[in-house]
Amino acid sequence: xxxxxxxxxxxxxxxxxxxxxxxxxxxxxxxxxxxxxxxxxxxxxxxxxxxxxxxxxxxxxxxxxxxxxxxxxxxxxxxxxxxxxxxxxxxxxxxxxxxxxxxxxxxxxxxxxxxxxxxxxxxxxxxxxxxxxxxxxxxxxxxxxxxxxxxxxxxxxxxxxxxxxxxxxxxxxxxxxxxxxxxxxxxxxxxxxxxxxxxxxxxxxxxxxxxxxxxxxxxxxxxxxxxxxxxxxxxxxxxxxxxxxxxxxxxxxxxxxxxxxxxxxxxxxxxxxxxxxxxxxxxxxxxxxxxxxxxxxxxxxxxxxxxxxxxxxxxxxxxxxxxxxxxxxxxxxxxxxxxxxxxxxxxxxxxxxxxxxxxxxxxxxxxxxxxxxxxxxxxxxxxxxxxxxxxx
Amino acid sequence: xxxxxxxxxxxxxxxxxxxxxxxxxxxxxxxxxxxxxxxxxxxxxxxxxxxxxxxxxxxxxxxxxxxxxxxxxxxxxxxxxxxxxxxxxxxxxxxxxxxxxxxxxxxxxxxxxxxxxxxxxxxxxxxxxxxxxxxxxxxxxxxxxxxxxxxxxxxxxxxxxxxxxxxxxxxxxxxxxxxxxxxxxxxxxxxxxxxxxxxxxxxxxxxxxxxxxxxxxxxxxxxxxxxxxxxxxxxxxxxxxxxxxxxxxxxxxxxxxxxxxxxxxxxxxxxxxxxxxxxxxxxxxxxxxxxxxxxxxxxxxxxxxxxxxxxxxxxxxxxxxxxxxxxxxxxxxxxxxxxxxxxxxxxxxxxxxxxxxxxxxxxxxxxxxxxxxxxxxxxxxxxxxxxxxxxx
Numbered sequence: 171x172x173x174x175x176x177x178x179x180x181x182x183x184x185x186x187x188x189x190x191x192x193x194x195x196x197x198x199x200x201x202x203x204x205x206x207x208x209x210x211x212x213x214x215x216x217x218x219x220x221x222x223x224x225x226x227x228x229x230x231x232x233x234x235x236x237x238x239x240x241x242x243x244x245x246x247x248x249x250x251x252x253x254x255x256x257x258x259x260x261x262x263x264x265x266x267x268x269x270x271x272x273x274x275x276x277x278x279x280x281x282x283x284x285x286x287x288x289x290x291x292x293x294x295x296x297x298x299x300x301x302x303x304x305x306x307x308x309x310x311x312x313x314x315x316x317x318x319x320x321x322x323x324x325x326x327x328x329x330x331x332x333x334x335x336x337x338x339x340x341x342x343x344x345x346x347x348x349x350x351x352x353x354x355x356x357x358x359x360x361x362x363x364x365x366x367x368x369x370x371x372x373x374x375x376x377x378x379x380x381x382x383x384x385x386x387x388x389x390x391x392x393x394x395x396x397x398x399x400x401x402x403x404x405x406x407x408x409x410x411x412x413x414x415x416x417x418x419x420x421x422x423x424x425x426x427x428x429x430x431x432x433x434x435x436x437x438x439x440x441x442x443x444x445x446x447x448x449x450x451x452x453x454x455x456x457x458x459x460x461x462x463x464x465x466x467x468x469x470x471x472x473x474x475x476x477x478x479x480x481x482x483x484x485x486x487x488x489x490x491x492x493x494x495x496x497x498x499x500x501x502x503x504x505x506x507x508x509x510x511x512x513x514x515x516x517x518x519x520x521x522x523x524x525x526x527x528x529x530x531x532x533x534x535x536x537x538x539x540x541x542x543x544x545x546x547x548x549x550x551x552x553x554x555x556x557x558x559x560x561x562x
Numbered sequence: 563x564x565x566x567x568x569x570x571x572x573x574x575x576x577x578x579x580x581x582x583x584x585x586x587x588x589x590x591x592x593x594x595x596x597x598x599x600x601x602x603x604x605x606x607x608x609x610x611x612x613x614x615x616x617x618x619x620x621x622x623x624x625x626x627x628x629x630x631x632x633x634x635x636x637x638x639x640x641x642x643x644x645x646x647x648x649x650x651x652x653x654x655x656x657x658x659x660x661x662x663x664x665x666x667x668x669x670x671x672x673x674x675x676x677x678x679x680x681x682x683x684x685x686x687x688x689x690x691x692x693x694x695x696x697x698x699x700x701x702x703x704x705x706x707x708x709x710x711x712x713x714x715x716x717x718x719x720x721x722x723x724x725x726x727x728x729x730x731x732x733x734x735x736x737x738x739x740x741x742x743x744x745x746x747x748x749x750x751x752x753x754x755x756x757x758x759x760x761x762x763x764x765x766x767x768x769x770x771x772x773x774x775x776x777x778x779x780x781x782x783x784x785x786x787x788x789x790x791x792x793x794x795x796x797x798x799x800x801x802x803x804x805x806x807x808x809x810x811x812x813x814x815x816x817x818x819x820x821x822x823x824x825x826x827x828x829x830x831x832x833x834x835x836x837x838x839x840x841x842x843x844x845x846x847x848x849x850x851x852x853x854x855x856x857x858x859x860x861x862x863x864x865x866x867x868x869x870x871x872x873x874x875x876x877x878x879x880x881x882x883x884x885x886x887x888x889x890x891x892x893x894x895x896x897x898x899x900x901x902x903x904x905x906x907x908x909x910x911x912x913x914x915x916x917x918x919x920x921x922x923x924x925x926x927x928x929x930x931x932x933x934x935x936x937x938x939x940x941x942x943x944x945x946x947x948x949x950x951x952x953x954x
Contacts, residue, residue, distance in 0.1 A: 183586055187577040190748070194575055201593055217728040218749040219738060259728045298751075300932055336609040336651045346611065356582070357610040359690075421848075428828025429821030432842045436820025439895060439930055447848035449841055450824045456813075456839035456882055460852070490848055503831060538831055540692055 171210060171302075174311055179321045180208065190220050199230065199292070207290050208314065213297030215280040217259045224267075224283075227294055231285050233269030240274055241266065241281045248279055273309035277301045282309055291317070322375040326386040327402040328366040330393055331551050335359050338366065342392045345385065353382060361547040362534075363398070395561075398551060405550040406434050406441075409557075413444035413494075416557060421490035422448040423461060423482035425473070426500040426517060427542055431549050446490045451482065461485040474499045476518055476529050483520040483527060494557065495522045498549055502534075502541040517545050521556040528552075530562045563602060563694075566703055571713045572600065582612050591622065591684070599682050600706065605689030607672040609651045616659075616675075619686055623677050625661030632666055633658065633673045640671055665701035669693045674701055683709070714767040718778040719794040720758040722785055723943050727756050734784045737777065745774060753939040754926075755790070787953075790943060797942040798826050798833075804949060805836035805886075812945070813882035814840040815853060815874035817865070818892040818909060822938050838882045843874065853877045866891045868910055868921050875912040875919060886949065887914045890941055894926075894933040909937050913948040920944075922954045 172182045183206060188194045195214075202209045214223025228235055242264035249256045263279040266272050273282030273293070278301040285292040293310055295302045330338060335357045339346070346355055352372055358365040368385055372378040390397050399408055413420060424431055432448040435441050451457045454473050458465055463481045471477040479497045487495025500517030504510060515534040520527055532548055534541040555562060564574045575598060580586045587606075594601045606615025620627055634656035641648050655671040658664050665674030665685070670693040677684040685702055687694045722730060727749045731738070738747055744764055750757040760777055764770040782789050791800055805812060816823055824840040827833050843849045846865050850857055855873045863869040871889045879887025892909030896902060907926040912919055924940060926933040947954060 183580070183583075184590065185579040188575070191575075197597065198576065205589065216749070216751070218731045220746070220748045254726070254729075257728050257732055259731065300928055334646070336649050337646075339610045339651065340649055354612070356612045357608070359608070424821075427825070428833075428837075429816075429824030429840060429842065430828075432821030432844070433819075433825045436822075436842075436844060437931065437934075439897075441820075442844055445820075446845040447842045447852065448821060448844075449852065450821065450828075450839045452824070452828060452834055452840075453838040453882075459883065460839065460841065460881055489852055490845075491851065505831075536692055539829065542829075 171306060174306065175314075176323065178311065178315055178318060179323055180314065180318050190214055190222055192222060192226060195223065195226055196230070203287075203290055203292070208317075209290070209292045210310070211292065211294045212302050215263075215294065215296045217263055217279075223294060224265075227283065227285065227292075228267035228269075231267060231269045231287065233267035235265045236268045237261075237264050238266045238272050238281065239264075241272060241279075244274060244281075245279045273305050275301055275305055276308060277304040281305075284309070284313070322372055322378050324368075324370045324372075324375070324378050324382045325402060326368045326370075326382045326400070328368075328386060328389050328393065328400055329363060329398045329405075330366065330396045331363045331398050331548075333364070333393075333396045335364050338364055338393060338396070342389050345388050345392060349385060350381075352378075353385060361544045363547060363551070367402075398554065405547065405554065406438050409435065409550060409553055410438045410441050410444065412554070412557060414440070418493040418557060419444050419446050420494045420496065420553070421446045421486045421492035422496040422498075423451055423486035424448060424498050425451050425457075425482070426502050427498055427545050427549070428452055430542055430546050431496075431498070434546060434550070446492050449486055449489075457482065461489070474501055474513065474516060474518060476520070476531070479518040479520040480522070480527050480529060483522045487522060493523055494553070496520070496549070496553060498545065500532075500541075500545065502545070503538040515541055517541075517548075519549055519552055521552055523556075528556060528562060563698060566698065567706075568715065570703065570707055570710060571715055572706065572710050582606055582614055584614060584618060587615065587618055588622070595679075595682055595684070600709075601682070601684045602702070603684065603686045604694050607655075607686065607688045609649075609655055609671075615686060616657075619675065619677065619684075620659035620661075623659060623661045623679065625659035627657045628660045629653075629656050630658045630664050630673065631656075633664060633671075636666060636673075637671045665697050667693055667697055668700060669696040673697075676701070676705070714764055714770050716760075716762045716764075716767070716770050716774045717794060718760045718762075718774045718792070720760075720778060720781050720785065720792055721755060721790045721797075722758065722788045723755045723790050723940075725756070725785075725788045727751050730756055730758065730785060730788070734781050737780050737784060741777060742773075744770075745777060753936045755939060755943070759794075790946065797939065797946065798830050801827065801942060801945055801949075802830045802833050802836065804946070806832070808949060810885040810949060811836050811838050812886045812888065813838045813878045813884035814888040814890075815843055815878035816840060816890050817843050817849075817874070818894045819890055819934055819937050819941070820844055822934055823888075823890070823941050826938060826942070838884050841874075841878055841881075849874065853881070866893055866905065866908060866910060868912075868923070871910040871912040872914070872919050872921060875914045879914060885915055886945070888912070888941070888945060890937065892924075892933075892937065894937070895930045907933055909933075909940075911941055911944050913944055915948075920948060920954060 188198045214221045245264050270283040270285045275281045280296040282295045282305040295305045353370040356367045370378050370382040429450045435445050457463045479499045482497030483495040497520040501513050504514045517532045520529045580590045606613045637656050662675040662677045667673045672688040674687045674697040687697045745762040748759045762770050762774040821842045827837050849855045871891045874889030875887040889912040893905050896906045909924045912921045926936050
């Protein structure tokens with residue numbers, strides 16, 4: 171919601187989460203209406219007794235409940251399609267306060283409700299994410315767009331890896347000081363990477379874009395090799411685009427990340443055009459049974475080793491007949507069977523094609539879950555560097 | 563934070579997200595202090611120019627910045643361990659307002675700060691999750707515990723699958739109406755499952771627990787076969803516990819979920835004790851090359867079919883020498899290569915051991931990402947039912 175609202179020039183000043191508790195909801199509604207001209211609410215519109223938002227809003231705006239025919243047809247259609255009997259309580263989903271404009275819900279039974287009071291707008295939507303998104307897109311955003319005074323907002327990003335935020339800031343100190351007051355720079359650190367985000371505001375979209383992009387270029391040049399990409403796009407989407415453009419295919423063998431890299435790559439629609447598949451060799455036996463790595467190699471070098479990781483990348487590439495192979499092994503937990511593991515956080519990665527294999531060793535310092543996150547991101551960076559012929 | 567606070571009897575009335583903007587932070591601080599006796603703040607303590615919370619709090623409480631020796635030693639130790647030079651700006655991380663109690667940060671450079679004003683407590687912590695958690699555990703929670711009037715809070719859950727919330731509510735209407743005012747029932751729907759959560763409040767922990775558990779039992783009996791578990795624990799943790807207890811091992815072959823099931827199972831510490839590994843056969847060729855499913859079988863039945871899914875479960879079990887094998891294929895996207903897919907949402911799953919194979923077909927109705935979520939949860943439910951000898 172915030173992203174869409176931001177893009178249309180609505181400043182999101184606050185996000186508040188509040189329980190299904192009458193006084194807390196009323197208090198939040200009152201204080202929010204003092205600060206903001208638009209208040210969007212999600213959740214509490216369902217059919218069970220803990221869903222109190224709809225009657226509460228009806229009271230608040232002094233209305234009474236009436237059945238909305240179009241919403242009723244929608245409820246009947248949904249239950250009919252699912253072959254479910256209609257309960258009394260489900261029919262109630264089509265009841266709405268008579269003081270609101272009803273926003274039909276194409277993905278569920280609870281309609282959205284648009285209220286106005288003292289020139290302020292209050293919209294209630296269901297909490298189920300895809301239902302909320304459908305109502306936002308079809309009903310809320312088009313109507314809000316007409317009310318919001320047009321201010322152009324331009325975001326530009328510089329995604330970096332390999333340098334902490336204070337070192338990045340030191341390198342671009344002069345550029346940051348030269349930024350005009352209508353352009354802000356934010357440092358968004360996470361997972362061993364830092365995203366720098368420039369946000370410009372102004373009246374003239376074209377001039378603003380040129381200005382923000384000028385600073386983006388200056389920063390990118392000052393940070394040189396630490397820059398990965400300038401788009402505001404997740405790395406898995408960039409990999410999809412670049413692999414497809416290069417007409418290369420990929421197969422991966424994951425040990426410590428347990429399928430997380432495959433999962434992330436396949437979150438992108440169309441990833442089947444380059445991602446063939448993977449082997450999750452969580453147990454050492456799988457490295458022998460499914461990746462044909464000789465027991466002797468594993469015993470000689472250890473499961474978490476440059477040699478085994480190399481073999482994983484090579485073997486999965488050969489087996490799945492892909493252009494690029496990737497392998498990863500490591501110790502993510504601080505403990506192994508209750509004992510402190512002195513090698514905790516050590517992760518090896520390998521990428522190969524038919525000509526060469528590149529490896530890299532990392533030492534992460536977080537807990538198991540966080541180490542997995544960072545390993546994922548570093549794996550995506552490594553893949554990106556490999557297909558673009560950049561140094562690790 | 564909310565979970566920990568809830569458990570110690572602190573009622574979390576609101577969660578607010580606000581940008582790095584001076585007036586917005588001040589306004590939020592003022593209104594929050596009117597409503598709450600404790601305000602916890604995260605983020606904005608970093609070394610770059612967009613981190614404004616520390617100087618803002620220093621002004622707000624009328625203090626001046628001083629270097630904290632212990633925090634300074636901590637910063638030096640961290641940079642030394644990482645072999646990084648210390649910049650001026652990093653030393654500033656050890657500066658704190660002289661009107662706060664410093665809460666040392668065992669995981670990072672920015673210390674936490676504990677302020678008091680008019681008998682209210684305001685604590686600022688860094689925004690990086692594992693740093694926040696470390697300071698909460700070592701500094702904030704123990705100190706808060708002493709201030710919070712003791713009220714016992716007991717939560718008990720009933721996780722269900724297979725019935726929508728309105729149908730569940732209809733089945734337990736009489737029980738819900740009989741709940742005393744100090745016990746609340748919430749319906750938490752998501753991913754084709756509904757979690758019912760009872761929350762009881764009272765003075766006598768033992769009597770309260772007995773009472774809440776009595777209602778939990780009543781609800782569980784009324785819902786019979788739709789109940790999966792009564793613990794408040796993620797299914798992957800329950801599977802870990804049950805597989806280990808049964809001394810069974812697992813291998814899985816994933817197509818449409820692209821590694822998500824493996825990833826989720828391996829989020830649990832100790833999962834290597836039962837989860838051997840998996841094959842992500844995203845492209846059809848991998849089903850032949852890595853799972854030895856004959857091309858003819860795939861051509862005859864189609865990749866998304868009961869037969870191919872069965873073969874995936876059987877083959878991965880044989881190849882990885884596990885007790886249980888699991889397979890999943892499906893069409894998650896509404897579109898295949900830009901064309902509407904009439905079979906979108908169709909997912910087949912199979913589970914097998916050495917004696918039998920069980921299959922189940924699903925038809926999910928969401929988008930690609932959401933369908934993947936639901937498929938994951940249904941896969942975990944199916945595995946749980948299989949090892950417990952329950953009907954699909």
